[in-house]
Amino acid sequence: MVWDTVRFDSLPPDRMAALEALVGPPDGWTARRDLQLRLLAELGLRSDHSFLDLGCGPLRAGLPLIATLAPGQYTGIDVDADCIAGARALVSEFNLENRTPRIVQSATFGADEIPDEVRFDRIWAFQVFIHLTEPLVKAGFAALGKRLADQGEAWITLRIQDDAPGFEVTGAWRDVYAINHAPLSYFAGLAADNGLSLTRLGRFDGRTKTGWLADDAPQAGPVTQVMVALRRTF
Known part of the structure; x- marks a missing residue:
């Protein structure tokens, strides 16, 4: 392109x-x-x-x-x-x-x-799903399952903490947007519930030139931002 x-x-x-x-x-x-x-x-x-x-x-x-x-x-x-x-x-x-x-x-x-x-x-x-409350994340995954073409792909960014007990919301942005994180398995489960598979593409940081971070790059805390691909299952 x-x-x-x-x-x-x-x-x-x-x-x-x-x-x-x-x-x-x-x-x-x-x-x-x-x-x-x-x-x-x-x-x-x-x-x-x-x-x-x-x-x-x-x-x-x-x-x-x-x-x-x-x-x-x-x-x-x-x-x-x-x-x-x-x-x-x-x-x-x-x-x-x-x-x-x-x-x-x-x-x-x-x-x-x-x-x-x-x-x-x-x-x-x-940088959309990371700012949603849990009901909106669930509604968003349902929308992805509904809107994705048979051979289509969805690319989304998520904030992951694999040892978190589940979906957690912290902070705020513009007074109405949450900042969330959850184990990757949580989002994979939402994908499966909506007829989708989830593949982790890599660590992501929008402040870098390429967007990608090496998996072994240092991070400030337990939460990692990643980009994932969603595809329809048959």
């Missing part, structure tokens, strides 16, 4: 900062975008794949995805009304309407807004 990113770097700094404030810490808009695109290319995303960006925010990675994927192949879902408003404004500003993206605000992972029969070849949930 060759990403069309240069034209999206023309946003004024104050506008970029305002959008960035919706989705995370400052001064990372371009770096976090490029990291996601690098990972997606590495994982094998193709322009003809139907793609679900779960937790799309104001299209930090979504703009070049919309521009590069075949028309009609991008769907972005987010719970935050401000993110969706920002996303739709950017689609118009960069004249991407002819790419016919689907931008959806949803508190149900699209269950109430997208027809039941719609399936996706690839689903991306970057």
Whole structure:
């Protein structure tokens, strides 16, 4: 994949900062975008794949995805009304309407807004599940099981602590988002409950250039962030 990113770097700094404030810490808009695109290319995303960006925010990675994927192949879902408003404004500003993206605000992972029969070849949930409460994590896995195409893959980041007694929530972000962790077996069980298999792809750190960490790299505490792949079982 060759990403069309240069034209999206023309946003004024104050506008970029305002959008960035919706989705995370400052001064990372371009770096976090490029990291996601690098990972997606590495994982094998193709322009003809139907793609679900779960937790799309104001299209930090979504703009070049919309521009590069075949028309009609991008769907972005987010719970935050401000993110969706920002996303739709950017689609118009960069004249991407002819790419016919689907931008959806949803508190149900699209269950109430997208027809039941719609399936996706690839689903991306970057730093999304780590900020959900347990009922939402369970609902999210159910959505993945429902939306993934037969030969599809979902790539998501999780926070793992294998000696934890179960799902645990600590901290807060923007007053409404949790920070969670659980044993990998917990998430594998959720995947199996929804007709999916879970494969650990490796340790993950969004602050690094490549996103990957060696398994023997030091860490500050017992929680490890990983990226996993989910595939449908038959």
